[in-house]
Amino acid sequence: MISHNNCLRYWKNKVKAFYNITCWFKLEAMKNIKLHWQILIAMVLGIIFALIFEEQTIYVQPLGDIFMRLLKMVIVPLIFSSITFGVAGLDTKSLGRLGLKTFGYYALTSFVAIIIGLSLANIIQPGMGVQLSDSTEAFDVSKLTTPSSLGGIIYRMIPTNPVSAAAGGDVLGLIFFSIALGLAITLLDTKRKEPLLKFFDSFFHAMMKLTQIIIRLAPIGVFGLITKAVTNTGFELFKAIGMYMITIAIGLSFHIFIVLPLIFYIFTRINPIHHFKAMASAMAMAFSTSSSGATLPVTMDCVENKVGASNRITSFVLPLGATINMDGTALYECAGALFIAQILGLDLSLSMQITVVITAFLASVGAAAIPSAGLVMIFIVLNSIGLGDHPEVAIIVGTMLAVDRPLDMFRTMVNVFSDSVGTAIIAKSEGEKDLYPETLK
DSSP, X not given: OOOHHHHHHHHHHHHHHHXXXXXXXXXXXXXXXXXXXXXXXXXXXXXXXXXXXXXXGGGTHHHHHHHHHHHHHTHHHHHHHHHHHHHHTSOGGGTTHHHHHHHHHHHHHHHHXXXXXXXXXXXXXXTTTOOOOTTSOOOOGGGSOOOSSHHXXXXXXXXXXXXXXXXXXXXXXXXXXXXXXXXXXXXXXXXXXXXXXXXXXXXXXHHHHHHHHHHHTHHHHHHHHHHHHHHHXXXXXXXXXXXXXXXXXHHHHHIIXXXXXXXXXXXXXXXXXXXXXXXXXXXXXXXXXXXXXXXXXXXXXXXXXXXXXXXXXXHHHHHHHHHHOOHHHHHHHHHXXXXXXXXXXXXXXXXXXXXXXXXXXXXXXXXXXXTTHHHHHHHHHXXXXXXXXXXXXXXXXXXXXXXXXXXXXXXXXXXXXXXXXXXXXXHHHTTOOOOSTTTOO
């Protein structure tokens, strides 16, 4: 005869076992779902939760705030390690004519991309007309960083105390110091240089690993941020995000299909269609992985075997490009920063927009070649004009993250294609004639 208590215990254990098995299957299923789909699922669940349990969203909103704090946590060490290691690892023997051509091309295309992003954001104004929560206090415009001139921006870039610059969020100063330190390391003799290179190599890869771990937490953070966004703004913010996506897509399309082919033709006098065909597999790889670093072996194979550039050119230009040449990321960061300012109802002056341009360029140099790293770097641009700590920025950035995957795929493809165009142009300028052997016969 089974007692009442034993019967309850029996069914309780059955239910508990069923619950544990169900949770295990959910976790296993989530592991097999790619991150961007997890983020989209989290966004949908966040919207549903906010609509059904509006009053209870206060309990899950801290998840988004914690995720944003984790992203901000890695900015300073990631910038310091990536830029210092990238500059310090340059081959001083190649920093002559070849180096000048490479850096000149990267600077040209990055600034053109930034100007495109800046122009489109000012013309389309995707963030205008969004009404955020009425409970949010108006932002004090006097807190914005307003340099008086271009000279003032350059003056600000030189920190009197690099440690204080890092602690105080002066990212321009931190970037300047990182570049200077990296250049100083290149001038050391081998005995002193090698230990520093090993240290910064390990430090940089550790920070990349930490950044990847934090980005893996994005679905949880997005769930909290989306519930907060729906509760505070309804669906107005999502309409603006749609316009933002269109703005970025137009800018990236114009850069990859108009600007880069035009630059390619001007310097090589070769039909750009040949280059598109040669780089097709690398562009597909870039689009699918959203990582310039992961695509690098395929990019080098295409440029050497299909474009026909020598290993001497390819081995210098492409790894450097995967580290510092991020046209798509620079365009995205500049347009994204203006989009956020427009949502906040802030009219950025010309000097502040120049600050955005310079910081977007420098931040793109420091962006790690991993998926969604550009989203981390956008805080750098916001900090440069004093918007990094605005209370509503986390909500906007979190909503941007929810739709970032297709944009990240597109801008990575732009980054990789720009690197390959630069390599072909430099190879042509160095007198290499047997380019595109499969198509130019």
